[in-house]
Amino acid sequence: MPSLAEDLLLLLLDDESGRSVVNGTSRDQAVAGAVLLDLVRLGRISSTADDPGKGRLVVEDASPTGDPVFDTALSTLAGKPVRTDAAVQRLSRGCVRVVLDRLVARGLVRQERTRVLGLFPVTSWPAADATHEAELRQRLDAVLLRDAEPDERTGCLIALLHAATAVTKVVPGDRARVRARAKEIAQGNWAAAAVKKAIDSVTAVVVTVVTTAT
Numbered sequence: 001m002p003s004l005a006e007d008l009l010l011l012l013l014d015d016e017s018g019r020s021v022v023n024g025t026s027r028d029q030a031v032a033g034a035v036l037l038d039l040v041r042l043g044r045i046s047s048t049a050d051d052p053g054k055g056r057l058v059v060e061d062a063s064p065t066g067d068p069v070f071d072t073a074l075s076t077l078a079g080k081p082v083r084t085d086a087a088v089q090r091l092s093r094g095c096v097r098v099v100l101d102r103l104v105a106r107g108l109v110r111q112e113r114t115r116v117l118g119l120f121p122v123t124s125w126p127a128a129d130a131t132h133e134a135e136l137r138q139r140l141d142a143v144l145l146r147d148a149e150p151d152e153r154t155g156c157l158i159a160l161l162h163a164a165t166a167v168t169k170v171v172p173g174d175r176a177r178v179r180a181r182a183k184e185i186a187q188g189n190w191a192a193a194a195v196k197k198a199i200d201s202v203t204a205v206v207v208t209v210v211t212t213a214t
Contacts, residue, residue, distance in 0.1 A: 002106065002132065004041075004153065005034035005069065008160055009099050010108060010133050011140075011170045018112060018124030021169040026210045030164040031099055032091035033202040035073050036084075037156050040198040044074060047198040048081065055201045056081035069098050085205045100125055108132060137171070144181045145173050152191045159186040159199050163206035 009031050012020050020027045036057065039045040048055045062078040064071050073091055103109045109125040127133065142148040143158065150158060161167040162182040168175045191199060
């Protein structure tokens with residue numbers, strides 16, 4: 001199964017153009033946050049945060065996972081506890097490209113290189129097989145438009161999309177309703193306490209960075 005970071009980036013890419021529906025800063029920070037949450041959910045990292053955005057992340061187990069994205073993140077953060085904002089910033093450098101390569105390898109997107117005005121090179125990643133993404137969108141629609149209860153994975157995706165101000169760009173429909181429901185989910189208690197603590201800390205950092213960037 002694709003990681004949380006892969007699922008998030010897949011949702012942030014427009015199927016036709018292959019370009020991000022949010023700016024690069026928002027995308028990079030959100031994907032880095034997803035990598036951290038993946039590692040928290042695997043028990044590899046824990047959060048000391050009592051107040052969102054102010055805690056530190058501790059690598060509990062840095063042994064190889066077999067996933068290059070996770071292993072790079074663990075080696076980057078191993079050692080003394082790291083502030084959540086610093087961890088997100090470190091992982092955002094180059095993380096998206098590796099996750100994009102994973103999506104290409106899974107056959108979910110394809111890489112296209114073109115030139116604007118015949119001069120400037122542009123790379124995009126349009127959809128190659130939208131089956132998995134369609135399943136993701138069905139789960140998001142059920143939670144955000146039909147008030148279904150989220151499982152932990154879907155809740156994490158919604159919290160990250162909400163933090164990156166991307167939820168209405170990913171889920172079509174009544175924008176006010178989608179935003180309100182996404183905010184409710186982001187603030188809800190649908191995850192285990194340790195995971196929810198990390199979610200609140202990571203998303204607080206993403207919100208701050210995205211707000212500053214815009």
